[in-house]
Amino acid sequence: MKSNTNGTTRRSLGYENTSQIFLNKKYDYNKQYCSIYLARLQEMEVLLMERVSSKWGDKYPIGKLHKLSDENTEKCVVIGTLFKDQKLKPSILKQLTEPSVIVNTIHFTDGSDKLFIEDEIQRFELLGSIDLKYVVTGISCALLGTSMGKGKFMVNDYLFPGYRNQVERPIFNDSAFVIFLSGIDFIHHEHYMPNLQLLSCWISGMLGDVDIVSKVTRIIIAGNSIKSSSEKHNPEISIITRRTESTETIEAVASFDKFLSQLCQLVDIDLMPGENDPSNHILPQREMHHCMFPLSTIFKSLHCVTNPYSFSLDGLKILGTSGQPVRDIMRYSEITESIDAMESCFKWSHLAPTAPDTLGCFPCYDKDPFIIEECPHVFFSGNQKEFSTKMILGEEGQKVRLISIPEFSKTFEAAILDLKSLECSRIVFDKS
CATH class of the missing domain: 3.60.21.50 (Purple Acid Phosphatase; chain A, domain 2)
Structure with a gap:
């Protein structure tokens, strides 16, 4: 008291x-920061696999991005990390090479933004039902869809890890x-x-x-x-x-x-x-x-x-x-x-x-x-x-x-x- x-x-x-x-x-500063995403994905993958099984059962195969061939049109589930390509995103290289350029915006979305999913090896551009306006880089997710070839993946449905216990x-x-x-x-x-x-x-x-x-x-x-x-x-x-x-x-x-x-x-x-x-x-x-x-x-x-x-x-x-x-x-x-x-x-x-x-x-x-x-x-x-x-x-x-x-x-x-x-x-x- x-x-x-x-x-x-x-x-x-x-x-x-x-x-x-x-x-x-x-903390080890000798490695690339991409290792953080790999550690995140490895832990999140376990959670996502459980949710995939609960939502979609074993109806669809779970594939790796780098194994999706251009000819493969079979619907499947892929698990990875979202990456949002945004041209308005500030760049440290631009600040170093063009110090006179001052970023005067606090909102960096644009109609030209693109959304990708990546794993340890491969990256695919995402099309379809997932709305890139309401996600950000770094989110782990599972996607249900079809490879369209040429590095594009058509999304029919998706899920995130969700609430923990x-x-x-x-x-x-x-x-x-x-x-x-x-x-x-x-x-x-x-x-x-x-x-x-x-x-x-x-x-x-x-x-x-x-x-x-x-x-x-x-x-x-x-x-x-x-x-x-x-x-x-x-x-x-x-x-x-x-x-x-x-x-x-x-x-x-x-x-x-x-x-x-x-x-x-x-x-x-x-x-x-x-x-x-x-x-x-x-x-x-x-x-x-x-x-x-x-x-x-x-x-x-x-x-x-x-x-x-x-x-x-x-x-x-x-x-x-x-x-x-x-x-x-x-x-x-x-x-x-x-x-x-x-x-x-x-x-x-x-x-x-x-x-x-x-x-x-x-x-x-x-x-x-x-x-x-x-x-x-x-x-x-x-x-x-x-x-x-x-x-x-x-x-x-x-x-x-x-x-x-x-x-x-x-x-x-x-x-x-x-x-x-x-x-x-x-x-x-x-x-x-």
Whole structure:
């Protein structure tokens, strides 16, 4: 239990950090990144074979792409990884050879986009019923169709790995709440410091709502606490030039530490790094170093965690990211809502399918850490344009609460989740 300023006690729950898979320390940079796709496909192939058997039985043979001859017109099932050829996709070679070219779009789909399926050896262009607008590179799938010759495959039907198994959701006899925040952006906090103070006062119980506040067991800060956007730089400077942190960033870290130390006296805090925070840039992101927060780390209630982040509270399993995978999915498809991109992750059984193609990640060759091994009860994504939530249902009765967390610096909003009912709503800290 923790005591608040008004003397009330705060409920606590059994906590377990289950993010060990995102802490692999053995990375080999001597191999090609294509090995990641092979590791992903090998694991996904087992799941897809089970789904193929369940949906289509043994009516159709399962073939390898490189064995489909030009003359073979027999309908069959093939398993592979989707690749989306997009002419608008940014190219590192173009940036190196044409530094004056500035990409001014955040959406890279075009009518000329083409979709392919590939395995260890071969690649086929896809035609037919699969809609390339709503998929991205890196998805493992099984296709039912016919080879048309000349490297083309006509798709009649398809399936993705789908939802994984889910443990039974624990029963809570009383409400317990978790607060989700993201995009605090402390570099610009002076513009909305009253809103942050309002948040701190509310958590302390000074503003009333004691019945709810005393049941807030944890706050998840899902990335971009220091800054929400990358620093602008001279395009003529080499993109591989190392840049040191600015004085502004260092001052923002110190200010954030003071604010964080206030919250840590009241409730457990899980602090995730974001795309623009002082941490490694590529996924999985390691914990931000405790040395950056000397005032806060004296409290055991501060937990610097990874991105992605997986944990459980009294057996309720929660999984989420600081938002990079969801935003990347929307950039390279015509999925326009973050909540829909999050739902697609469960259909594809993958947290970050576009990594490493358009989203940087560590070279993991033996096992892909972003494959969803177990279906959580709650899935969140930080740093989205607006708050959104949805309960989704899997084919075998899995239920997952999706939470799209808005940027606090722009909306002054947080998400509050009741672990008993899995109902989620937004809470606004606006003094205007």
